[in-house]
Amino acid sequence: MASDPKTFVFNDVVIHNKTKDCWLIIEGKVYDVTPFMEDHPGGDEVLLAATGKDATDDFEDVGHSDEARDMMHKYYIGEVDKATVPKKRAYVAPADRKYNPDKTQEFVVKILQFIVPLVILGLAFVVRSYTKEKSA
Template structure:
């Protein structure tokens, strides 16, 4: 670790959220994991998903090995000013207004669009058969 760690504001760390420029906050420490992106066993998407927030819980939930924890030292670049870290990540609505996070509703509509005509057709055959029997 650096002998005189630099202190970063959360806003300064959060802009490093790309594959070629990726910083993480874990336990109040800032890590530049850019050189590790291609080598991360979980893929770079996992690291990118941990940007823009305190990634401590994400890191701990995975259960990293002692070896992984030792590797972190070479990516350490400083500390984060904890007072600048939001308690919770702010939800940002998708720009695409047609986005539907609940695909279930779309699925049900499509099933109904398929089944309703079949039920009507089936009822028509039942009525036709019934009226033929009555007239015969």
């Protein structure tokens, strides 16, 4: 016999609004998506923006695949007491809403890998043109 799912009140769920501790409410269910933060195709910012509220509309508006919906089961941790969920809530930015330094660093490295060879090639072209003019 399966145990009853744990029931959380809204205020206990919304405090989990950081990259290393992120819970979402979708269709009355509570999901701890912390392990999925780095792997989410839309980035961790999307998940963080869905904290502090009922994220059902956000989730449905994106049009997630059946695969994504099946994946949710492994992050399920319980239900939210719907009576504790406010009808409308003002936006509150998560506490650690900063850029992801790892992703920024990856981006910089990729750009440098592209630009440095172009700069070297351009310098070689300039030097070659300059030496041809001097010898002529």
